[in-house]
Amino acid sequence: MTFTNSAELLAFHETAYTIYALLIISVIAWFGYNLTRKEAKSIVRIPFYGYIAFLVAGGVGHHIFTYNTIPWVSQDITRHSITPDATYKFEIEDHKWIGLPKKITVQCGQTIEFDVRSRDLVYGFGLFRQDGSLVLQMQVNPGTDVTGILESNDLLWTFNHNGVFNLTSTEYSGPAQYSEDGKDLMFVKNFVEVVGCEDGGKK
Amino acid sequence: MSIVKNLINGTNFDHTSLNALQKVTLRAVVMSFLFYGLVAIEGMIMRMVQTGPVNPLPEMFSHPDHYFSIMTVHPIVGIFGSTYQLVFAAFMFLVPFLTKKPLYSIKLANFVWLMITIGTALAWIAAFVWQYAPLYTLYWPLPADTKQFSAIGGIIFILGVALIMVGTLGFIYNIYATIFQRVGVHKDKTTKELLISGFGIDGMLNLWHKLTGRPPYTKEPALALPVVAIFRGTVDTFLDAIVILGAGVLVLVYLVFDVAGHPLDVAAIDALLYKNYFWWGLDLVADGLVLIYVAGSWYLLATLITGQKLFMENVARAALMLELLVSWMVWSHHLLADQNQPEMMKLISGEMVTAFELLTQGLALFITLVTLWKARPLKMTMELKYLLGGLVGFGLAVPAAIIQADMGMNRVLHNTQWIIMAHVHIALIVGLYMTLYSALYVLWPIVTNNTKMYSSKLSNVHFWMYLIGGIGMGAFGGMAGLDGMLRRHLYVDGEFNTLMILAAVSGSMILIAWAIFLFNIVMSVGIKGLIGIFLPAQDPTASYGIEPEKVAENHKV
Numbered sequence: 061m062t063f064t065n066s067a068e069l070l071a072f073h074e075t076a077y078t079i080y081a082l083l084i085i086s087v088i089a090w091f092g093y094n095l096t097r098k099e100a101k102s103i104v105r106i107p108f109y110g111y112i113a114f115l116v117a118g119g120v121g122h123h124i125f126t127y128n129t130i131p132w133v134s135q136d137i138t139r140h141s142i143t144p145d146a147t148y149k150f151e152i153e154d155h156k157w158i159g160l161p162k163k164i165t166v167q168c169g170q171t172i173e174f175d176v177r178s179r180d181l182v183y184g185f186g187l188f189r190q191d192g193s194l195v196l197q198m199q200v201n202p203g204t205d206v207t208g209i210l211e212s213n214d215l216l217w218t219f220n221h222n223g224v225f226n227l228t229s230t231e232y233s234g235p236a237q238y239s240e241d242g243k244d245l246m247f248v249k250n251f252v253e254v255v256g257c258e259d260g261g262k263k
Numbered sequence: 264m265s266i267v268k269n270l271i272n273g274t275n276f277d278h279t280s281l282n283a284l285q286k287v288t289l290r291a292v293v294m295s296f297l298f299y300g301l302v303a304i305e306g307m308i309m310r311m312v313q314t315g316p317v318n319p320l321p322e323m324f325s326h327p328d329h330y331f332s333i334m335t336v337h338p339i340v341g342i343f344g345s346t347y348q349l350v351f352a353a354f355m356f357l358v359p360f361l362t363k364k365p366l367y368s369i370k371l372a373n374f375v376w377l378m379i380t381i382g383t384a385l386a387w388i389a390a391f392v393w394q395y396a397p398l399y400t401l402y403w404p405l406p407a408d409t410k411q412f413s414a415i416g417g418i419i420f421i422l423g424v425a426l427i428m429v430g431t432l433g434f435i436y437n438i439y440a441t442i443f444q445r446v447g448v449h450k451d452k453t454t455k456e457l458l459i460s461g462f463g464i465d466g467m468l469n470l471w472h473k474l475t476g477r478p479p480y481t482k483e484p485a486l487a488l489p490v491v492a493i494f495r496g497t498v499d500t501f502l503d504a505i506v507i508l509g510a511g512v513l514v515l516v517y518l519v520f521d522v523a524g525h526p527l528d529v530a531a532i533d534a535l536l537y538k539n540y541f542w543w544g545l546d547l548v549a550d551g552l553v554l555i556y557v558a559g560s561w562y563l564l565a566t567l568i569t570g571q572k573l574f575m576e577n578v579a580r581a582a583l584m585l586e587l588l589v590s591w592m593v594w595s596h597h598l599l600a601d602q603n604q605p606e607m608m609k610l611i612s613g614e615m616v617t618a619f620e621l622l623t624q625g626l627a628l629f630i631t632l633v634t635l636w637k638a639r640p641l642k643m644t645m646e647l648k649y650l651l652g653g654l655v656g657f658g659l660a661v662p663a664a665i666i667q668a669d670m671g672m673n674r675v676l677h678n679t680q681w682i683i684m685a686h687v688h689i690a691l692i693v694g695l696y697m698t699l700y701s702a703l704y705v706l707w708p709i710v711t712n713n714t715k716m717y718s719s720k721l722s723n724v725h726f727w728m729y730l731i732g733g734i735g736m737g738a739f740g741g742m743a744g745l746d747g748m749l750r751r752h753l754y755v756d757g758e759f760n761t762l763m764i765l766a767a768v769s770g771s772m773i774l775i776a777w778a779i780f781l782f783n784i785v786m787s788v789g790i791k792g793l794i795g796i797f798l799p800a801q802d803p804t805a806s807y808g809i810e811p812e813k814v815a816e817n818h819k820v
Contacts, residue, residue, distance in 0.1 A: 066675040070745050077666065077685075081738070084658040091632060092651045098640040108575060108629075115625040119618030123669055130671030137606050137670075182402040182534055184600075184678060186749075192758055193747040194675050199601045201534045202404070213602045230678050232398055232751035234411040235327035242325050242755035 061129050064220040064261045066195055069130060132196075132217065135171075139216040144173035151210065152200060152229070153179035155237045155246055168256035168263050171218045177210035178202040184230030185215070187252055189223055197230040219254040221261040227251035266786075273789025274715040278796055282804040283369045284356060285710050289796045291352030291376035292703075296781060298344035298383060303774045305337045310736075310767040315757020317764070325755050331396035334751070335420075336387045338399040342548065343427045344383030346695065350556060351375055351434045353702055354493050356710060356807070357563070358438055361487050364447045365805040367440035371433050378430025385423030389416045398751060400545075401510060403537040404529035407517035417518045421511045428511070431504045438497050442490065452485050460485035461494035462587075466580025473577075488566075488573060488580060492559020495583050499551030499590055506544020510537075535603055543594040549687075550620060551590030553695060555583060557657065558627035560698050564650050565631045567705055569638030574630050586623040593617040596668035600677040609670060617668040624661045628654055645722050649701035652730050656694025659734070660686050663741065676744065683750040684740025684766070692773065693733040700726075709807060717786035725780045732772025739766040 063069040094100035127133050135142065146166075151158040158179075166172055176185045178200045186197035196217055203211040227248040229237060237246055257263060281289070311318040312325050323329055355375070359366045366372060389395045393416020397406040406417060443457055459465050460481075468480035486494065513532070520527045562573050573579055595612035598604040604613075631654065641647060663685040667676045676682065707716065716722060743762040748754070757763075785793060 074745050081659055085655055088651055088655045095635055095639045095641050096643050111629055115622045119621040123614050126669050126671035133671040181405055188747055196674055203534050235331050236411050238327035238753055242753050
């Protein structure tokens with residue numbers, strides 16, 4: 061089992077968490093009902109240390125599961141030893157993108173490096189599908205190294221599905237990001253287009 | 264009695280019969296619930312703005328300056344003005360009550376609620392008048408960005424937060440001074456014995472002795488378990504206050520220099536290092552004191568409601584110590600989207616240690632449920648209902664956060680509505696507040712000298728509206744997060760309006776529930792009584808003599 065993009069992951073997550081939420085509400089409601097009944101009996105006896113083992117397994121197992129099913133985790137950890145198919149560098153200052161390509165076209169399966177630097181505030185870098193769902197994001201922190209060069213905030217991403225994605229800053233950097241009537245001034249329509257994938261994703 | 268007479272005189276509340284400890288507790292409770300109303304109104308304004316063009320509010324609320332200034336003070340009013348105030352009031356009453364010793368200082372307790380009230384009001388005024396809006400996260404250098412914000416507004420905001428923290432330090436001093444007072448049952452205890460018990464080391468030693476087949480280290484720990492939780496959580500409250508004060512001083516220095524015409528270079532402060540420092544401190548609220556205080560409150564409520572010893576008490580004591588250590592090492596889960604944060608810190612602090620919160624909070628939930636189960640049948644009183652509601656809240660909210668504290672999930676959930684709605688709002692509104700309401704119903708007869716609640720029907724309506732509204736708002740907001748809706752972003756075109764309308768409807772249930780609760784309380788104590796709470800107490804006693812065990816008698820079928 062591998063999630064090839066965030067849409068698949070989020071759909072799985074929504075289903076799994078909804079089931080869990082209904083389960084925990086039901087368990088405590090059942091508990092509440094039976095607390096008032098003298099004749100209530102335990103349906104199942106949960107051993108205390110077995111429960112602890114279950115919690116530990118749940119906490120650790122969750123990360124093992126995601127590491128093995130979400131490809132961008134290991135890619136992110138080892139990103140400095142991976143050569144991208146293309147790198148795009150740009151900066152942000154005064155709530156404006158500087159040196160931003162007008163549009164990026166990506167072939168299916170290509171691994172792209174986004175290298176974003178801030179000259180003043182903390183911003184974010186996020187790509188969104190046309191329906192508003194999030195493809196990826198990272199924080200963009202300001203700062204320079206000892207030589208005065210702006211600190212890089214880099215993210216490596218492999219695109220496995222066709223799509224046209226919008227860009228905006230995902231971190232609040234003050235009301236100046238918006239016009240008086242509330243329009244997002246950092247929003248860039250159709251910034252990335254991925255082509256060449258089959259319907260279900262990948263070539 | 265007619266409604267008007269009830270409104271003026273209450274049921275049978277007599278403020279002149281209250282002692283100094285009861286009065287100072289009720290003063291803070293009143294202020295807390297007034298701030299709660301303010302925060303609920305602010306929340307509803309933001310919820311309605313997010314519904315887009317269909318929202319009926321005047322256009323000014325959709326202006327970014329206005330909208331984000333509300334978003335900036337919303338957590339300050341909610342967390343400090345309301346929650347801190349209510350928790351501090353409860354604990355400054357409970358520690359003397361449980362240790363059967365007087366509170367160290369009533370004057371200091373009055374100072375605490377006044378400082379928090381004035382501080383919260385100042386921060387609110389700074390946002391309302393000057394629209395100072397760097398948000399509670401204060402990501403450097405935004406709070407010192409005088410191109411966007413008024414320096415005067417910033418100075419007043421920071422002074423407000425500083426006053427809140429000074430009040431917090433007053434609470435901490437009062438709690439520890441009370442615990443370490445060697446009077447009453449602790450007359451013959453040494454500071455070392457109280458420290459060992461306060462940190463739960465006696466619980467660990469008891470467990471170790473049991474494993475090695477020796478008699479228990481102590482059969483009667485010096486401090487009751489809820490006092491241990493308060494002791495332990497207050498360590499985090501202290502560290503958090505120091506960090507927030509430190510950040511406040513830094514921002515203040517920059518703003519004062521700016522006003523003086525000598526602006527300092529904001530680049531002198533490393534933004535990522537600042538984020539680490541700030542989140543370490545701020546996370547001590549979310550993942551430290553809240554979880555520890557809540558676990559302690561559950562244990563207290565379960566033992567008071569059942570009148571029985573807590574299930575696995577030594578494990579609970581040891582788990583509180585573990586929770587304290589865990590809370591110091593989890594802040595990196597807030598920095599999983601920061602690419603320059605060292606990977607090992609993300610893995611160890613952000614993922615692995617954070618996952619331990621599932622264990623510590625899961626344990627607290629299990630121990631509380633088993634303690635209740637062993638004592639059945641119980642009457643389904645308001646306090647029991649609210650306690651179960653609190654358990655549901657954390658049962659939902661903690662896993663929601665653990666899921667996001669993962670490098671894979673964080674990439675697609677960070678800064679979305681998922682964390683703020685499915686985790687934070689459910690944890691606070693449902694988990695924490697329902698626990699606090701449970702404590703309120705348990706303590707109500709004790710703190711008010713058996714004042715009759717005006718209407719139990721209204722109490723029930725409040726419970727159900729609050730529970731459904733709280734879970735509903737968190738769930739619909741969380742779903743919007745999964746659909747890509749950001750948490751610190753302004754949407755004016757109704758991009759997520761179906762879910763936002765549902766969240767707003769749920770949010771309005773919370774607001775109405777608050778109004779019903781307030782009406783019920785005012786009708787119980789009456790306006791005269793409400794004013795009387797703020798008049799000096801005739802009885803200067805700083806303790807309360809009822810044995811805690813007697814509270815349980817009210818819950819037996």
